[in-house]
Amino acid sequence: MIQFINFQKQYGDYKVMDIAQAQIEAGIYWLKGINGSGKSTLLRCLAGLIPFEGAIHINAINIRKSKRLHRQLVNYGEAEPVYPPFLNGSELIHFYAAAKGGNKSECMQYAEQLQLHHALQKQTGSYSSGMLKKLSLILAFTGNPKWILLDEPLITLDAEAVATMLQIIEQAYNRGISFLLTSHQDVAFPDHTLPLQTLYIKDKTVTAIP
Numbered sequence: 001m002i003q004f005i006n007f008q009k010q011y012g013d014y015k016v017m018d019i020a021q022a023q024i025e026a027g028i029y030w031l032k033g034i035n036g037s038g039k040s041t042l043l044r045c046l047a048g049l050i051p052f053e054g055a056i057h058i059n060a061i062n063i064r065k066s067k068r069l070h071r072q073l074v075n076y077g078e079a080e081p082v083y084p085p086f087l088n089g090s091e092l093i094h095f096y097a098a099a100k101g102g103n104k105s106e107c108m109q110y111a112e113q114l115q116l117h118h119a120l121q122k123q124t125g126s127y128s129s130g131m132l133k134k135l136s137l138i139l140a141f142t143g144n145p146k147w148i149l150l151d152e153p154l155i156t157l158d159a160e161a162v163a164t165m166l167q168i169i170e171q172a173y174n175r176g177i178s179f180l181l182t183s184h185q186d187v188a189f190p191d192h193t194l195p196l197q198t199l200y201i202k203d204k205t206v207t208a209i210p
């Protein structure tokens with residue numbers, strides 16, 4: 001469960017999020033909101049990448065106070081991932097697996113499923129946007145997270161990779177992993193069988209009501 005307690009996020013004078021009290025139960029959620037509503041900001045706060053006011057508890061852990069536990073609990077995939085261009089995919093998988101206490105061979109399996117395995121020895125600077133996205137998704141599944149936060153997970157993926165990715169998400173969900181997935185497109189998750197619940201970011205808060 002994710003709990004917000006007097007949570008606020010400002011950029012300078014501009015307040016993007018203001019959630020006095022809210023909670024999100026374990027599950028798989030499609031987080032919707034118009035452009036600029038704060039979807040990426042919320043995920044970055046939950047991932048611990050940017051500072052915020054108030055408190056966020058994830059599975060009863062105060063994410064600001066227990067940084068190590070937080071890093072094991074939550075994985076995050078950027079909308080537009082950027083990596084040091086001189087590192088290859090295999091090196092990044094090795095690094096993430098070591099940092100997250102994950103199993104490198106599991107990542108290699110995902111790479112095969114997404115047909116990225118042939119490119120793992122190439123520097124990421126030579127990757128296409130879809131290849132970078134696949135790598136970022138593989139890295140977001142490394143270790144034993146209880147929550148995976150994926151910002152626009154399917155953009156730039158081809159149709160086959162979209163279907164594979166939806167299967168990977170569903171299998172992980174069936175193993176007890178919860179998801180927050182963002183998209184501002186109406187048909188972001190085509191032909192899926194995921195038990196998706198919808199959340200909206202509206203008026204600087206998270207709500208189940210559009």
Ligand SMILES: Nc1ncnc2c1ncn2[C@@H]1O[C@H](COP(=O)(O)OP(=O)(O)OP(=O)(O)O)[C@@H](O)[C@H]1O
Binds near residue numbers: 011037
């Ligand atoms: N680093 C930043 N500095 C200043 N303002 C920012 C920064 N990042 C985001 N914002 C502002 O915060 C608001 C929310 O941005 P955010 O990227 O979280 O929205 P979003 O819902 O993910 O948008 P989109 O659907 O277009 O991807 C926007 O008004 C944006 O201009």
